[in-house]
Amino acid sequence: MQEDCTKQGGMTYFYSGANQSYTYYAISNPNDCEKVANSCTEKVFLLEDSxxxxxxxxxxxTTVPDxxxxxxxxxxxxxxxxARTGVWNRHAKILVEELESKVGKGFFDQTECLQNAAMGILLKSTYGDIEDELQSIASHKTCMQETMDVLYERHRSFMKHKTFIFRLSRLKRRQDACVRTMKALTNELITMKRVEFKKKSASETLLDFLLGLEIQGVSSEKNTVxxxxxxxxxxxxxxxxxxTFILVMIGSNPEVQERVYTEIQNVLSDSTREVKMDDLNNFIYLHAVILEVLRLYPVVSILTRKTKNSMDLSKYSIDPGSNCLLFIHAMNRHHSWGAEREAFKPERWLDGSSxxxxxxxxxxxxxxxxxxxxxxxxKVILIHLLRDYKVIADIKKLVIKQELLLTPVSGHYIALERRSKTLSSSFQPQDVHC
Ligand code: HEM
Incomplete structure (x- = not known):
């Protein structure tokens, strides 16, 4: 659909939902997308009640004024x-340890290990130390997955977009149960942390800042939750x-992986020490690799905006109050990125050109x-992982699906080899894949 929008000249429109009242202007021309996003901050929420x-x-x-x-x-x-590199180093080390049992055992699904690392980082950044951390990570993971599943399920069942039909459905009861669990998890942690916060002299976590906003009277307890x-x-x-996309791409391009590894050795002087904030600015090639993978695989592949005023775009004008979909996947692969727009080329981020x-x-x-x-x-996760292991993957097998996010559904498994200074015989450099 996104490619088709570009073929049609960078803008098209369609109807979505249970009736024709949802008209969307889909835009993939990068300059037009930028123009709309720069002038509008109001979003279009299809499933607003959920x-x-x-x-x-x-x-x-939230609404624009708020x-x-x-x-x-x-x-x-x-x-x-x-700036809290300590948190990421810790979870990166746990991830490396979790993956140890997979080394040399062929392809495996790394998703659960990445989920543990991501949730660990988010909970620690939000709350700081949590008593039963492993249990909290597990319950938050289940709850976030259920939230995603309920929203996606409703999204693709057009009839359930109608509130009165949704209210009668089993999906609504699943939503209610999930909201209750989520609130219970959050309230329990916030209640504990409120007590600690009163004894603190400075804010250390995201929650501390939010509690600080409550005290200043610019935010409420409900806002915090x-x-x-x-x-x-x-x-x-x-x-x-x-x-996942980054590991699969790096694992499919050995020469890129070797260059990242060389950069790790150069910046950290071949040591196994923790990564510090200052080090991160020196990972120029790794930064380019990440941006380039996420250019080709932007997990949030559509943005929505409602226009406030009428707008003149490159080929059409749109009215105030129009629903716009900004097609990020198509925009990131637009021909303005050059002839090799579909290719994985981290170098394009290094030459300083516009x-x-x-x-x-x-x-x-x-x-x-x-x-x-x-x-x-x-970056910290990848540095820890790539200095200990060589990643092997095959991006040609990758199948992705547009769910709420761009999601890998198959072909994303990786294999790991323990790092040695030279390339092993089973790991032959190939062409750059994308
Ligand atoms: C690779 C990871 C990430 C990607 C690709 C990503 C992408 C995005 C995009 C595209 C938006 C804009 C959505 C829109 O305009 O409708 C957004 C907004 C947001 N993201 Fe991220 N995000 C990432 C990680 C994170 C993380 C780690 C956090 C929190 C710790 C976060 C918190 C938010 C929040 C709170 C907003 C709403 C901002 C606002 O409305 O002002 N994101 N993200």
Missing amino acids: LQAFFGQALAT WEKRRTLMEPMFDAAS DDIHGIIFGGYSTLVNSL RPPYATFGLGRRSCIGMKLALSSM
Whole structure:
């Protein structure tokens, strides 16, 4: 659908939902997408009642006036959380240990290990130390997966878009049960942390910042719960799916992997020490590899916006109040990226030339507030993993599906070999695959 939109000149329209009242203007022309995203911050929520039940007034789902007020206040809190390398080193080490049993045993599904690492990082960044961490990771993972499944199931059952039909369905009862579990998990942790917060002199975690906003009177207890749901949901599967795509791509391109490994040795002087914040700025090639994989596989592949004013785009004009879908997958592979737009070429990020807008983390003012945290934590995980193991994968076998996120469904398994300084005989350099 996204490619077709580009073929039709970068903009098209369609109807979606149980009746024709949902008209969408789909846009894949990068300049037009950027124009819409820069001038509009209101989103179109197809399943508004479900989103409200799960996330209420979280940053990602709240109305524009509330968003304007809270986005500015929340940016410093994400900046602080993006510097907590200790958290990522710890979970990266746990991941490396978990994967140890898989070395030399052929292809396996790495998803569960990545899920543990991603949820571990999110819970630690949000709450700090948690008493029964393993149990918390497990229950939050189950709950986030159920949230994703309920939203996706409703999304694809058009008749259940209608609130009165949805209310009568089994899916609604599943949603209610999931919301209850999510609230119980969050309330239990917040209640414990409120007591600790009163004794603290400075904010250390995302929750501390949110509790600080409550004390300043700019946020409510409900906002805090909603925001935590939004942060954990917003960060969890995006991290897991992105890491999967990155590992599969690196595992399919041995010469890229060797270059990343050389960079790791150069920056960390061949040691096994922890990665520090200052080190991360020196991982220039790894940064390019991550951006390039996520250009080709943007896990959030569609953004929605509602226009406030009429807008003149490159070929058409649209009215105020129009529902727009910004097609990120098509935009990231648009011909403005050059003849090799479909190829995996990390070098394109290194030559300093100007590039078309990159939309993997969103566009305009309402783009991803967790981007720095996501990029830095993924780098630390990859550094730990790639300095101990060689990853083998075959991206030609990768099958992806557009669920709520762009999701790998098969062909994403990897195999691991223990690192030695030279390439092993079973690991022959091949052409760059994509
Ligand atoms: C590779 C990982 C990630 C990707 C690709 C990604 C992508 C995105 C995108 C495209 C948006 C914009 C959505 C829109 O305009 O409708 C967004 C928003 C958001 N993301 Fe991320 N994200 C990632 C990781 C994270 C993490 C780790 C967190 C939290 C710790 C997070 C929290 C959020 C929040 C709260 C918003 C809403 C921002 C707002 O409305 O102002 N994301 N993300």
